[in-house]
Amino acid sequence: LLSRRKNEAPNSPFPDDPTSRGSLWAGIKDDAEAALLEYVGTTMFLLLAYGGVQAAATEAGVSTTNSVVERSVTVALAFGISLLVTVWLFYRVTGGLFNPDVSLALLIAGVIGPVRFVFYCIAQLVGGITAAAIVYALTPGPLASNTFPGPGVNKAQAVFIEMFITSALVLAVLMLAVEKHNSTPFAPIGIGLTVFVCHLWAVIFSGCGMNTARSFGPAVVTGFPYDTQWIYWLGPFLGSLLGSAFYKAMRMYATSAYPC
Amino acid sequence: LLSRRKNEAPNSPFPDDPTSRGSLWAGIKDDAEAALLEYVGTTMFLLLAYGGVQAAATEAGVSTTNSVVERSVTVALAFGISLLVTVWLFYRVTGGLFNPDVSLALLIAGVIGPVRFVFYCIAQLVGGITAAAIVYALTPGPLASNTFPGPGVNKAQAVFIEMFITSALVLAVLMLAVEKHNSTPFAPIGIGLTVFVCHLWAVIFSGCGMNTARSFGPAVVTGFPYDTQWIYWLGPFLGSLLGSAFYKAMRMYATSAYPC
Amino acid sequence: LLSRRKNEAPNSPFPDDPTSRGSLWAGIKDDAEAALLEYVGTTMFLLLAYGGVQAAATEAGVSTTNSVVERSVTVALAFGISLLVTVWLFYRVTGGLFNPDVSLALLIAGVIGPVRFVFYCIAQLVGGITAAAIVYALTPGPLASNTFPGPGVNKAQAVFIEMFITSALVLAVLMLAVEKHNSTPFAPIGIGLTVFVCHLWAVIFSGCGMNTARSFGPAVVTGFPYDTQWIYWLGPFLGSLLGSAFYKAMRMYATSAYPC
Amino acid sequence: LLSRRKNEAPNSPFPDDPTSRGSLWAGIKDDAEAALLEYVGTTMFLLLAYGGVQAAATEAGVSTTNSVVERSVTVALAFGISLLVTVWLFYRVTGGLFNPDVSLALLIAGVIGPVRFVFYCIAQLVGGITAAAIVYALTPGPLASNTFPGPGVNKAQAVFIEMFITSALVLAVLMLAVEKHNSTPFAPIGIGLTVFVCHLWAVIFSGCGMNTARSFGPAVVTGFPYDTQWIYWLGPFLGSLLGSAFYKAMRMYATSAYPC
Numbered sequence A, B, C, D: 001l002l003s004r005r006k007n008e009a010p011n012s013p014f015p016d017d018p019t020s021r022g023s024l025w026a027g028i029k030d031d032a033e034a035a036l037l038e039y040v041g042t043t044m045f046l047l048l049a050y051g052g053v054q055a056a057a058t059e060a061g062v063s064t065t066n067s068v069v070e071r072s073v074t075v076a077l078a079f080g081i082s083l084l085v086t087v088w089l090f091y092r093v094t095g096g097l098f099n100p101d102v103s104l105a106l107l108i109a110g111v112i113g114p115v116r117f118v119f120y121c122i123a124q125l126v127g128g129i130t131a132a133a134i135v136y137a138l139t140p141g142p143l144a145s146n147t148f149p150g151p152g153v154n155k156a157q158a159v160f161i162e163m164f165i166t167s168a169l170v171l172a173v174l175m176l177a178v179e180k181h182n183s184t185p186f187a188p189i190g191i192g193l194t195v196f197v198c199h200l201w202a203v204i205f206s207g208c209g210m211n212t213a214r215s216f217g218p219a220v221v222t223g224f225p226y227d228t229q230w231i232y233w234l235g236p237f238l239g240s241l242l243g244s245a246f247y248k249a250m251r252m253y254a255t256s257a258y259p260c
């Protein structure tokens, strides 16, 4: 179980091991270049995803036969499949995290260093704002992609839903992309489908952030119309810790007698 | 056809061959650790799946334009894609069975031993209860994930539907994950899509258990509101036997003159 | 382009080359055993697919909000994903054709011999009848899976639609499964998705047979209620010829100067 | 990052490097043969896709419960999955571009030469016309597959949406198919899903051309009923340039100090 093979260059998403550098700042030029590309990737991921949300909202305004079920499935497809393809594209370039909560998990796992972590978080948050602004500029009507708790869902429930779905995403990244095995090159498929199925559950209940950059971008562009933005910072943060802790626990079993 | 290559460690879901142990209890610490992780995996699988069912039911209560067809497809996506991703995550850790009826098939096939079978069944049943309790706690309204026969479907019909769909799942696990070939690392995709397509058929007719742990969890949390719980023990049990028997028959042909 | 590597045993769907036998009847025991397993596979494919069609029809009778679009998509998913998973399961056992028109294409391509072709066609047609009978027995209401031309579609149009979609399926089998390349072990995914997308077009117009066994089974069980059964024999037959002819043409380019 | 391995014959979609020829016209016979097959492939891709659009429009005319959301998702599935499977079929034969704007990107990237570029563009445009004519001939009612900006969307917005989604497609082709890595044989899956998710956004807003051949074919068959055809030439052209420029920029980082 869980042997991380280093230096597997051609297909490793993280061939540059920051922990082996002479100093924290030795790779800063690489970190900055990677963050720039991560910014483009996050923008592309969220542009296609917010675009799908905007389309579903516009279509629901056009006719009276659209249902809430089919809108949720469409939003789930927009986020899940957009992440699937954009992670696939950027996987061997920047890792394709597109999410500060995933960045945190990779910092905890020792895959990226603290400098790259900070650069990536900034790139991802600015990418979310950029994508929301582009969708707002290119489509009629108000921006439809803000996240907020659904009717009958209290704030604690929304935080815990966000925590659970983010931990699922973090675990998918750690088990499918960071761990090396035969299907590692196909991790983007598993990661994208994880986000898809989490949306099926959470869109109607918590709004389904599971990514602080995804919730922050539309909130900035629309002037923070909801006072529940903190939910999408706290819940995914806790989910990142939960996923990372479970991953560490599994690796401990692995280094002990458990033979898988 | 069907040559099982043992000791294919790095990507085998079942690298620990229980039949080669000195005694039945020699690997009990491994069995207990694996069962603990299988408990977490089953909880994660059913949390995301029950969550999707709960969302579809809540969305159907919000508007009058939701259709029964789209609700069934959404439930099918929630179970199929949740299983796809969670099996992928736990595949090389515990095997990712998440289902007592699949555990039975692997016991019959000699992939797991009787001690691990019992531990896994307990872990899976408790995982179902845990997942149902979490969804119940985190979402408004009554729990929506109980299974029961649909209108116009008698109990014998429901048992046979459950038998056929469970045998399809069992056969998918045996042919895609237990048998070793080029696409074995991708077995979770085939297994998840098998569960998806079985749901398209069975949700409206039998409720689509095809996994005793999946039907047992919500029944426990809601106090067994239906007197048809036995269907989801008998039908999948028969399906596990049917799938295992067909698999054995195919392997017999393989060891005789049939050259595939 | 298109170099067929023989004797690639462990993952080849057709390891037994009938053209290299001493006589036509030398492998008859193998042919009969393979046909028996092909019968089970065809039954499994069509059981899950007809089941999904039956569910969509039943769900449409339960409420007034179901739409024709979502029913067609559900039928497409039932046939496409059922074929995807069942071909995957039977790929290395019998080839997983499940379709007399695909059998014809493999006879023309020299992948199976005339004896196995006849055995397979019988197995596939009887498998279709078996699957239709099981769905009829296990679900309430009349069987919903007959194929017939939609409103406004004349018989010639239906024949040509059936021809085009069957040629797409035949070409997918020849290019993805018969041709050997890196993604050959994943041919079932491409074949299943081909059937899915053909259904999106053809369900409403021609009924979407694209497989004589698929159209014959429900017709037998329901006593041939439509006088257009011949369309689902002629159209797919022409499609099998068209796909095979295009494949032969491509291989001729390949053996001449064209370098791909 | 981004090392292009030449001469990787058996699975390379572009094994014939036109830049290494003695003269521009040396490979003209190969170019013509490839263009003929590319014509068939484009026709097959758009036949299945236009067919799905026609079906969704016909189904929407049959009942009043069809929703705009589910029609958009169906159209997205028709284009995305049709491209996925047809690219997979023609990948190792012609590259499976099926799109003049993708052809332009491959010309810029040096993967195809100017003669093949011109031949491919002609083949793709004629393929679009052929597919539109076949769907028109085989189905009742007017052809439904024209692209035009949706209500409330101005022409500049439509151009920019077309530019962004085409750049996503172009980048998918360059990063998944032209770049060589473990998942290159599966590039058709990523390319098809990119087109799927772009449709989720763009169908309602810009009509979702993202391929001049796809927009040109139905316009020719229906006599150019909209005066916005130029949008589907300009937008995708700009998208092809944008995607190619970003790809070049990434490769520059790659040849400098950036280690991924």
Ligand SMILES: [Ca+2]
Pocket (backbone or CB within 6 Å): A135, A136, A137, A138, A139, A140, A141, A142, A143
């Ligand atoms: Ca706007």
Ligand SMILES: [Ca+2]
Pocket (backbone or CB within 6 Å): B135, B136, B137, B138, B139, B140, B141, B142, B143
């Ligand atoms: Ca509750």
Ligand SMILES: [Ca+2]
Pocket (backbone or CB within 6 Å): A065, A066, A067, A070, B065, B066, B067, B070, C065, C066, C067, C070, D065, D066, D067, D070
């Ligand atoms: Ca609907």
Ligand SMILES: [Ca+2]
Pocket (backbone or CB within 6 Å): D135, D136, D137, D138, D139, D140, D141, D142, D143
């Ligand atoms: Ca017409």
